[in-house]
Amino acid sequence: MTSIPARVLQAAALLALLALPVAGGRALALEAPRIEQHAKQHWEPKLQIVLSTHLDTVKRICPDLSPEARRTIAAAGKNAVAAAARQIAEMQFGGRPQQPGVATASISAAVRAALQPFASPEALQAYAEVESERRGRLDRAAQQVALTIIDDRLLLSATQRDAIAADLQKQWQPGWGGATNTTMMNNQLAAPDFADKCIVPHLDERQQAEWKTWCEQAGMSRFGMQAMVVWPGQHGLDISGLKADPWWAP
Amino acid sequence: MVGTLNSERGGSLPCRGPWRSGLAAAGAALAITVLLARCGCAEDDWIVADAELTALKSAAAHMRNAGNVQNLQTHFDANILGLFGPVHAQQHIRLRGNRVIRGGGQVVVGGNGAVQMGVNGQQPQAAPAADDSAESPVLIGLRKTIEPQLTRLDRVCDLSAEQRRLLQLALEADVRRVAEDVDRDRRKYIGATANLQDPAGQQKWQQLHQDVQRCRQVIQRFDPGKDGLFWKAQGSVLTPPQRTKADTETEARLANRWKAVVNVALSRWDEVLGLDRQQFEELERLLLENRPSLRMNSGGLAGLGGQAQHFQMSPWLAGMALADIGEQRVRKVVNDRQWTVLSRAAQAGRQMRQSLEQQGLLETANR
Numbered sequence: 001m002t003s004i005p006a007r008v009l010q011a012a013a014l015l016a017l018l019a020l021p022v023a024g025g026r027a028l029a030l031e032a033p034r035i036e037q038h039a040k041q042h043w044e045p046k047l048q049i050v051l052s053t054h055l056d057t058v059k060r061i062c063p064d065l066s067p068e069a070r071r072t073i074a075a076a077g078k079n080a081v082a083a084a085a086r087q088i089a090e091m092q093f094g095g096r097p098q099q100p101g102v103a104t105a106s107i108s109a110a111v112r113a114a115l116q117p118f119a120s121p122e123a124l125q126a127y128a129e130v131e132s133e134r135r136g137r138l139d140r141a142a143q144q145v146a147l148t149i150i151d152d153r154l155l156l157s158a159t160q161r162d163a164i165a166a167d168l169q170k171q172w173q174p175g176w177g178g179a180t181n182t183t184m185m186n187n188q189l190a191a192p193d194f195a196d197k198c199i200v201p202h203l204d205e206r207q208q209a210e211w212k213t214w215c216e217q218a219g220m221s222r223f224g225m226q227a228m229v230v231w232p233g234q235h236g237l238d239i240s241g242l243k244a245d246p247w248w249a250p
Numbered sequence: 251m252v253g254t255l256n257s258e259r260g261g262s263l264p265c266r267g268p269w270r271s272g273l274a275a276a277g278a279a280l281a282i283t284v285l286l287a288r289c290g291c292a293e294d295d296w297i298v299a300d301a302e303l304t305a306l307k308s309a310a311a312h313m314r315n316a317g318n319v320q321n322l323q324t325h326f327d328a329n330i331l332g333l334f335g336p337v338h339a340q341q342h343i344r345l346r347g348n349r350v351i352r353g354g355g356q357v358v359v360g361g362n363g364a365v366q367m368g369v370n371g372q373q374p375q376a377a378p379a380a381d382d383s384a385e386s387p388v389l390i391g392l393r394k395t396i397e398p399q400l401t402r403l404d405r406v407c408d409l410s411a412e413q414r415r416l417l418q419l420a421l422e423a424d425v426r427r428v429a430e431d432v433d434r435d436r437r438k439y440i441g442a443t444a445n446l447q448d449p450a451g452q453q454k455w456q457q458l459h460q461d462v463q464r465c466r467q468v469i470q471r472f473d474p475g476k477d478g479l480f481w482k483a484q485g486s487v488l489t490p491p492q493r494t495k496a497d498t499e500t501e502a503r504l505a506n507r508w509k510a511v512v513n514v515a516l517s518r519w520d521e522v523l524g525l526d527r528q529q530f531e532e533l534e535r536l537l538l539e540n541r542p543s544l545r546m547n548s549g550g551l552a553g554l555g556g557q558a559q560h561f562q563m564s565p566w567l568a569g570m571a572l573a574d575i576g577e578q579r580v581r582k583v584v585n586d587r588q589w590t591v592l593s594r595a596a597q598a599g600r601q602m603r604q605s606l607e608q609q610g611l612l613e614t615a616n617r
Contacts, residue, residue, distance in 0.1 A: 053524035141517040144510035155402045180514045182558035235518040236565030238594040
């Protein structure tokens with residue numbers, strides 16, 4: 001019987017993770033048929049909705065696209081959906097961990113690339129702006145959620161709220177958008193410790209002590225949680241029976 | 251150990267091909283772990299030995315064969331004390347692979363084969379209330395989750411010592427009243443068990459769940475910012491300027507909360523709707539103007555994590571607000587495809603209203 005402190009186990013888990021990509025490759029090969037099935041049945045329908053949204057945006061920006069252009073763009077999108085679905089399924093079966101957002105972003109990139117030969121620079125720019133605004137809105141929502149849960153726990157003053165909100169906005173990093181996912185850990189809300197530098201300078205002594213305890217017990221990044229992952233399909237909407245727009249299959 | 255990799259199913263995989271380098275790294279990690287462990291081990295931090303684990307598994311199998319006997323107090327406490335955050339909660343860890351890691355306290359194998367683990371040295375069984383002089387864990391938990399409201403009021407209004415004392419007394423009276431209501435049911439289950447293979451046991455089990463549901467609602471609906479002595483005392487204890495400050499703070503927090511809920515819902519819906527900037531801003535404005543009567547400080551929500559429910563329920567809260575805004579105004583903003591989806595969200599939100607009220611996320615219609 002070996003006596004091992006919890007913090008050492010955490011360190012070991014981290015070190016063992018370094019071995020995953022190699023060992024994971026073998027496991028993925030063994031699981032290939034299940035991954036394929038899961039990608040097709042579970043993720044492709046969800047990602048098809050993501051593609052429809054991108055195509056809808058293109059249609060609004062470029063309503064005069066030729067039938068050939070539409071077919072080409074739709075086909076590129078479909079291929080990207082299949083690839084992204086496979087990538088996310090592999091991740092679920094133990095492949096290299098990454099944000100599912102990276103996979104879904106590849107759908108947008110594929111649509112943009114396919115659109116390029118058929119659209120004006122202004123249209124391409126407009127499409128890029130819409131995409132960027134969409135990401136920005138997710139980030140803004142995540143900032144508001146982070147601020148609200150910090151306020152609930154640490155009892156911020158109005159001045160502190162304003163200062164932390166400003167710092168979150170200023171120092172926000174790509175990939176933090178998943179913080180709209182509020183996750184429980186150790187029977188409490190996970191602390192958004194990834195934004196530690198935006199928060200700690202504005203806390204008083206009591207709040208700093210509380211923040212430290214909270215992060216130790218349930219810090220999102222401290223425990224390497226997947227809490228910040230936004231999976232496709234987390235919209236809570238009933239999309240049954242939604243049909244693909246026939247405009248894209250002329 | 252080094253040279254084989256224990257699989258989730260308890261077997262071992264030979265160390266061949268691409269596994270080799272992965273296992274080398276994993277082996278190195280293990281070696282480092284053991285070395286570090288030798289330097290800084292603690293008595294209450296250890297891995298359960300395989301022999302002990304086998305005994306635990308046999309105990310679980312035995313319990314299953316002897317009948318499905320459930321400890322009702324444990325179930326009651328898991329459902330009620332869990333509302334109050336980590337200090338009072340029990341963490342239930344299921345067996346994974348062939349190892350269980352425990353961080354102190356006693357490992358117990360439940361009748362369903364789950365291993366329950368105490369947190370930070372606490373026992374996995376909830377604190378018994380055999381000693382009448384001891385405070386009930388419900389009272390302690392409720393007090394711990396509700397007291398920050400007084401702290402916030404103090405920070406906003408800069409209370410005098412006398413004001414703080416009076417409000418503290420009022421809050422304590424409220425907390426004791428609610429805790430006693432819950433404890434009346436809890437006392438029925440102290441030391442009680444039920445065999446679920448026996449009709450009488452099934453009846454007890456059903457009663458337990460009814461009581462748990464009632465008690466959760468009692469806690470979730472208790473809002474010292476709206477009910478009871480604490481609320482009434484504020485009227486006479488606070489000066490008018492303090493009252494204004496407190497109201498301003500409450501309004502600011504409500505507005506922030508609703509803004510975050512709306513933005514979470516809209517940014518998630520965007521995956522399906524594909525809103526442009528103008529549509530998003532217009533929908534956001536409509537939703538912000540139609541804020542439902544969110545509850546911020548009810549007993550269930552005050553727990554360390556309960557507040558997240560507003561965000562988890564954001565599609566339904568926003569859908570409910572959409573229903574209140576009405577089809578005519580929403581349709582002006584979105585296209586047919588978007589409306590098809592949003593009309594369903596509004597319908598779902600409307601249907602969820604009662605459930606959201608019961609969960610303590612919204613004021614009830616007659617409050």
